[in-house]
Amino acid sequence: MLTITIITGLIVLASVTIPLIITAFLKDVDAGSIRLVTWWRGSMKIYRGPGKCYEVPLLTNGTTISSKVINVDLDITDQTADVDSSGVPNPIKVRVLASAIVSVGDSDELIKTAANRFFAKSNDEQMAALTDLLSSSGRRAVNLLTHDQLFSAKSTVGKIHLPGGSEDHSLLHVTVAAEEDDDPLAIIIRKACSRELTDLGLVFNSLNIKVVQSEVADARRRQSAAEATANADIVAANQNRRAKEAQLGAERSISDKQRELEQTRLGNAVLIAQAQAKLQDALERQKASELKATQIVQANADSEAVQIAAEARAGQIRKIAEAIREGGEQFLRYRQIEMLPDIAPAIAQALAHAKLITIRSSAEGGDAASSTTDSITSVIRTVLAAQIICRDGLVETTEETSSKHDGHGAAANIAGEKILHS
Numbered sequence: 314m315l316t317i318t319i320i321t322g323l324i325v326l327a328s329v330t331i332p333l334i335i336t337a338f339l340k341d342v343d344a345g346s347i348r349l350v351t352w353w354r355g356s357m358k359i360y361r362g363p364g365k366c367y368e369v370p371l372l373t374n375g376t377t378i379s380s381k382v383i384n385v386d387l388d389i390t391d392q393t394a395d396v397d398s399s400g401v402p403n404p405i406k407v408r409v410l411a412s413a414i415v416s417v418g419d420s421d422e423l424i425k426t427a428a429n430r431f432f433a434k435s436n437d438e439q440m441a442a443l444t445d446l447l448s449s450s451g452r453r454a455v456n457l458l459t460h461d462q463l464f465s466a467k468s469t470v471g472k473i474h475l476p477g478g479s480e481d482h483s484l485l486h487v488t489v490a491a492e493e494d495d496d497p498l499a500i501i502i503r504k505a506c507s508r509e510l511t512d513l514g515l516v517f518n519s520l521n522i523k524v525v526q527s528e529v530a531d532a533r534r535r536q537s538a539a540e541a542t543a544n545a546d547i548v549a550a551n552q553n554r555r556a557k558e559a560q561l562g563a564e565r566s567i568s569d570k571q572r573e574l575e576q577t578r579l580g581n582a583v584l585i586a587q588a589q590a591k592l593q594d595a596l597e598r599q600k601a602s603e604l605k606a607t608q609i610v611q612a613n614a615d616s617e618a619v620q621i622a623a624e625a626r627a628g629q630i631r632k633i634a635e636a637i638r639e640g641g642e643q644f645l646r647y648r649q650i651e652m653l654p655d656i657a658p659a660i661a662q663a664l665a666h667a668k669l670i671t672i673r674s675s676a677e678g679g680d681a682a683s684s685t686t687d688s689i690t691s692v693i694r695t696v697l698a699a700q701i702i703c704r705d706g707l708v709e710t711t712e713e714t715s716s717k718h719d720g721h722g723a724a725a726n727i728a729g730e731k732i733l734h735s
Contacts (some may be wrong), residue, residue: 427514
């Protein structure tokens with residue numbers, strides 16, 4: 314029983330003691346940091362975080378350095394390597410604002426060097442050393458480049474012309490494979506400071522050129538802005554011109570359509586007027602034809618009526634003539650006696666005003682009075698015969714509208730004239 318208790322106690326003690334011992338020997342290495350552990354015999358172990366490192370108190374010595382990138386702001390002011398057309402140096406003052414990024418190397422040798430030479434300094438001394446190193450390399454690069462090369466977007470492997478006509482093949486005799494190496498200024502700075510950075514245990518990652526300033530660049534920028542503004546104005550003017558031309562074209566098209574419409578309306582009006590005139594002529598011809606037909610019909614009717622009336626009168630005359638032939642002297646005497654009261658006064662008045670002259674030859678028998686009486690009797694008989702015909706409607710004269718007295722007077726006048734001629 315005692316043995317089991319002792320064994321159980323030892324197990325519990327071991328389970329508590331062993332984790333404590335292990336925790337005392339193991340330490341955390343955070344991300345972005347590197348732990349260097351040196352043993353008592355001089356050997357060194359490097360642990361890169363995040364992870365654990367093994368250290369034994371009194372037997373090891375450890376230190377931690379940062380593996381994060383270091384950003385250094387650069388303000389470089391110097392002159393370029395420009396020359397004029399005759400080869401005389403004509404430098405241009407430029408100002409370069411850039412941002413360089415460096416970090417600790419990946420190899421154990423560079424990490425040890427950085428721990429001994431760079432991170433052994435204070436933070437201010439570290440930034441001052443990096444700024445001086447990169448600025449001097451930047452000024453050297455500016456002195457090796459022309460103004461146009463500094464403002465160029467892309468460059469390739471080539472030769473850098475040094476002042477005096479010499480060439481430096483070592484600075485740019487590299488193969489550019491990444492976008493960050495396309496800028497010649499970054500290439501020169503990287504090549505110029507790579508050895509010094511290696512001596513500090515650091516490597517050059519990239520150089521970001523923020524801005525390159527110069528009076529020439531500002532003048533060119535203003536010129537470009539003015540040209541861009543002028544081009545924009547030209548484009549706007551062209552657009553306005555095209556818009557006005559399109560508007561004028563549309564208005565011209567509308568005017569042409571309106572003119573065509575007016576011409577069409579005028580042509581239609583002329584056609585309508587012609588049609589109306591033709592219709593009026595047709596109506597007039599129709600009316601004339603109808604009137605003519607009516608007149609012809611009326612004339613035919615009148616002609617037929619006249620013909621019928623003439624035929625009727627002719628029949629009446631024939632009937633009277635036949636009656637006279639059948640009745641003879643008795644009919645005439647009867648009519649003369651019947652009409653004598655109407656015409657006797659008129660004949661008497663005519664005879665009263667007439668100057669009777671009777672001319673008688675010796676061959677004729679009787680005296681002048683008998684001859685005159687016979688003539689008057691003959692005239693009266695003639696007038697009575699005429700009145701008989703008029704009374705019976707055998708003859709249509711213009712005297713039918715006159716009064717009966719006027720008719721009798723006319724008959725008497727005729728009788729007087731006949732007596733005068735007898």
